[in-house]
Amino acid sequence: MVGVIVSAFGDFVGLKCSAAAQEALADKLGGQRVIATQNYPDEMVLAIIAEVASADGKGLEQILEEFGYDFVRWAQPRYKVFFASPSARDFLLGMTVAHQSVRSFNLEAAPPAFRYEQPSSDELVMIYDSPRKLCSLMRGLIAGVADHYGERVAIREPSCQKRGGKECRFELKFSH
Numbered sequence: 100m101v102g103v104i105v106s107a108f109g110d111f112v113g114l115k116c117s118a119a120a121q122e123a124l125a126d127k128l129g130g131q132r133v134i135a136t137q138n139y140p141d142e143m144v145l146a147i148i149a150e151v152a153s154a155d156g157k158g159l160e161q162i163l164e165e166f167g168y169d170f171v172r173w174a175q176p177r178y179k180v181f182f183a184s185p186s187a188r189d190f191l192l193g194m195t196v197a198h199q200s201v202r203s204f205n206l207e208a209a210p211p212a213f214r215y216e217q218p219s220s221d222e223l224v225m226i227y228d229s230p231r232k233l234c235s236l237m238r239g240l241i242a243g244v245a246d247h248y249g250e251r252v253a254i255r256e257p258s259c260q261k262r263g264g265k266e267c268r269f270e271l272k273f274s275h
C-alpha cells in the first residue's frame with residue numbers, strides 16, 4: 100500500500116482517535132518517517148491499523164469504515180481534480196480511472212479496479228474484488244463521498260468477500 104494512505108491514516112488518528120490510539124501508532128511506526136510515494140507491505144499497514152483500532156477500543160472493520168469516511172475530507176484539497184465530478188455517482192464512476200494515476204508515481208501500487216453496473220440514473224453498482232478485502236473502507240468512502248456532495252446514499256452489499264463471496268457487490272441508491 101502506498102505511503103500516502105499511511106500518512107492519511109496518521110492524520111486521521113491525530114484528529115479523530117484517542118491518545119492511546121495515537122500512542123499505539125507512534126509505537127508501531129517507531130519514529131519511521133512515512134514517504135507518500137513509497138510502497139509499504141499490506142500486512143504491515145493492516146497490522147498498524149489493527150493495533151490502533153484495538154488501542155481505541157474498536158474493531159478493525161469499524162476503524163476502516165471511519166477512516167474511509169474521513170479520507171474524503173482529507174483528500175479533497177489534495178486531489179481537487181477528482182472532485183470536479185458533479186455528483187457522488189459520477190465521482191464514484193470515475194474511481195477506477197482515478198486510482199490508475201497512483202501507478203504514475205509507484206509501479207508497485209496495486210490500486211483497486213472496480214466494475215460498474217448502472218441500473219438507473221440514481222443507482223450504481225460498484226463491484227470490488229481485491230485480496231485486501233477492504234470493503235469496510237469502501238463503505239466509509241462511499242458514505243463520505245455522498246456527504247461531500249450533500250447527498251444520501253443507501254448501501255446494500257448482498258455479496259461480500261468477508262462473507263465468502265467471490266467479490267463485494269455494493270448496490271447504491273442515491274437521493275438528494
Ligand code: HEM
Pocket residue numbers: 100101103104174175178181191194198201207208209210211229230231232233236237240241244
Ligand atoms: C480522491 C479520492 C481518492 C484517492 C486520492 C484515493 C487514493 C488511493 C490510493 C493512493 C490507494 C492505495 C493504492 C495502493 O497502494 O495500491 C487507494 C486504495 C484504495 N481505494 Fe482509493 N482513493 C480515493 C477514493 C476512493 C473511493 C471513493 C473509493 C471507493 C468507494 C476507494 C477505494 C479504495 C480501496 C478499496 C482501496 C484499497 C485497494 C484494494 O483493496 O485493493 N478510493 N486509494
